[in-house]
Amino acid sequence: MTMKFGKLAAATAVALGLSGPAWAQVEVEWWDFLAGGDGVRMKALIDQFNEEHPEIQISGTTLEWGLPFYTKVRTAVAVGQGPDIMTYHLSRLPLALEEDVLSPISDADLEAAGLSKGDFFEASITAASTDDGQLMAVPFDIHAVVVHYNRTALDGTKWLDADGNLTGISSIADMTDLLTWAKGEGFSDPLSFQSEGGGGTWRMFYTLLRQQGGEMLTDGEVLAGDNMDKAVTAIQTLADWRAEGLIPEQAAYEASVALFSGGKSVLHINGVWEVPTFKDSTDDGSLGFEWFANEVPQMMDMPATWADSHAFAIPNDPDMTDEKREAVLTVIGWMQEHSLAWAGAGHIPAYKPTVESDDYAALQPNATYASLADNAAFDPRSKIAGVASPVYDAVDNLIAPAVHGFLSAEDAAEQMKAQLQALLD
Known part of the structure; x- marks a missing residue:
């Protein structure tokens, strides 16, 4: 698994006394639109990830929510200046497909992140996929x-x-x-x-x-x-x-x-x-x-209840190296495993093992309204x-x-x- 490989690499580097430029550190450029309580919780997750993964460091940037964010993504990806990973509303997926700004995510990618489609609520996977079932983003929540x-x-x-x-x-x-x-x-x-x-x-x-x-x-x-x-x-x-x-x-x-x-x-x-x-x-x-x-x-x-999802998406960058993509998948897998912290923002994690956990069951009122995941009505x-x-x-x-x-x-x-x-x- 990618995550296990990353931890092993970090441990090896520490054991050998390597630091700084003496061993490869992958920097992952991250864009999100999360402000307020959402932003505080996501920044805390990023800080925790960086602390646990000296071999991969997330460099986060928060941009303005809504149209400004998606306009910035479209123009940046078009000129090869996009981030390595970004948050994305699944309600925007049809437009993203038309603009060709997202990189498809294969079953092998999910496996590298320690995940599978079966780990997620069906409604969120459907919203994250094309009509023929190609996954284009990894759901993080149902809100x-x-x-x-x-x-x-x-x-x-x-x-x-x-x-x-x-x-x-x-x-x-x-x-x-x-x-x-x-x-x-x-x-x-x-x-x-x-x-x-x-x-x-x-x-x-x-x-x-x-x-x-x-x-x-x-x-x-x-x-x-x-x-x-x-x-x-x-x-x-x-x-x-x-x-x-x-x-x-x-x-x-x-x-x-x-x-x-x-x-x-x-x-x-x-x-x-x-x-x-x-x-x-x-x-x-x-x-x-x-x-x-x-x-x-x-x-x-x-x-039925109106719903959307925050998801993790990888910009369509043909020049992304295998090493960078592996690091991005490590980030995505780790975030899902730690999504209980994101539930603290009120969201229902899209990752079912979190929702099915005893810790989540104790989270109120979240656990009480988690049933709406089965009745989520995503935008057209x-x-x-x-x-x-x-x-x-x-x-x-x-x-x-x-x-x-x-x-x-x-x-x-x-x-x-x-x-x-x-x-x-």
Whole structure:
């Protein structure tokens, strides 16, 4: 195995008293887009790797999240100036294939990293592969939206079971019932999320669409057949909640988090990456109530939750040496084996041995919502979808305004279909 070879090389070098230029040290250039708590945890993992592997040293650079990162990758790889390894959203994979910026990862590569496809959740492997099954990146996590909730407020109600988990929400009517009750109890914005547009509104819309079995894209057609009706239903559901004062008016991301932490919302649907925020607030006593998180309830025909994955990708560099690629695979394998630390950021590791471990089972609320890995609804596989894509633009320009009453759900869905279809034709 590559990892064992690397450790042996390091031990041999130490035993021989070699250091610095007297023995080969491989430097791995690393790019990521991880800020905040994610960035802190990843930097800690990089530091630990470097400490344990004197023969391989990761040189990390954090770039701006979203379109700036992917633009930088595309231009750098095109001129042969890309990194040796980078983080990548699997929702961006279709566009990456069109741009030819990724190096395929073979079964032999995985074996060299001490891994196999069977080590990962099926949904993440599918998202990391081409339609014909060629792996293009190695998933590191599944990150999805979860419902963060105020246990203190719900204590003694029909919506909290004996274990303190949400219960009794199996339809839109059930959710509306809970939110209406919370409004009457003094919660000004019972369900908070990033309602002004952007990622938050897309994740809510897509979750409701997929819970109906809806598809954004079918054989290259946007909202084909009855998917149009399902999109309208998803938008109208959010618009009805807004009209009834059950979700906030055009809340920015930070404001939506503050509504929950400040006791204005009883529920907050947001990414698992906010779990550390509420954990920290609980630990320092600033939250003011008991908090927990569960998988978003099934309110329609099937369980489904918007999801994406951070993955490790190798840029398409024909000049990469075998030695450098071996070092990169060592890094990837080591990161998977140490992904429990990444779970501390709220993410569900894509590496099943971590999720199946006793240590992970003790990690709360993470272990409770790990079930969503089986219901993960990844973004449509298309160059127009994924992080910082035209789909996100359509949410900002059409879905969010419809939610807030500036145009009808039908008009928003029809215009979205027309705009996105034009990009595919």
